[in-house]
Amino acid sequence: MIRAIIGGAVAAALLSGPVQAAAARPSSSLAWVVNPTDTGCRVDLELVARSGAVTPVSLISDGQIVSLRFFKDDLPTRAFLPIRIDKARFSNLMLRGEDGAGELVLSEETEAAMKRGGTLGVAWLTEEPLTVSLAGSEQGLADLKTCGAQTASRHRERLAADQAARDRAEAEARAKALNDAQLAAVQAQTAAAEAQRRQVEETAERQRRAEAAAQERAYAEARQRAYEEEQRRRAAYAPQRPYYDDEEDDRWAPPPRPAWPPPRAYNPY
16 A cells, blocks of 8 residues: 555656646747748747756748758758757758858658647757747747748749839840940941041042142143243244344334324414
């Protein structure tokens, strides 16, 4: 009888130990509060060690996948790391982000186990094993994915709108640059044509002046030759007058010009 009582007491103590230990572990009051981000939504969790040290992590989702986000020094670019849900091991792919944070992408199997599980354990994040209660995880994960899907959709719409605006701006800039280039080409062609026209006109004007000067010289030379020829002709056909040293021969003098009107005849009567 005593043995039975003692055995029952020991069994009760052993059964109540985990319950009391779980009750003694602190839990976050914001365990499943879903917060929107720029690209999705997140739930902040606090993993607790046996010493009472708290390590914050986040569950994030874009509506398609759920990831456990954490910070740890010297993370590899990628790794395959395990977590435990109710002591069952689930391994998932870990990727290091640009900011150095790690993102453990949860598989569908891990996500389903978290919805049904009671405790999440991580042994490799700190020197001590860490745990957190998964109470309310089924509804919390559903809300997280719904919020992530809506937020990610709005984010994609914003990205599409921004990209469309950039595309329009780039198209307008290209069109303006093309118009400016075409206008510059037309102006350059017009300037070149105007310069060529002026050059042709100047060349024609110089040619006209040169031709006019040549014609004037030719005309002057012709007149000079005609004058000289006339002088030679006159000299050749003119009668030669004898030359006297002391006086001129009146025979070669031209007759006197008649006076006009003629003088009246003298009539004494």
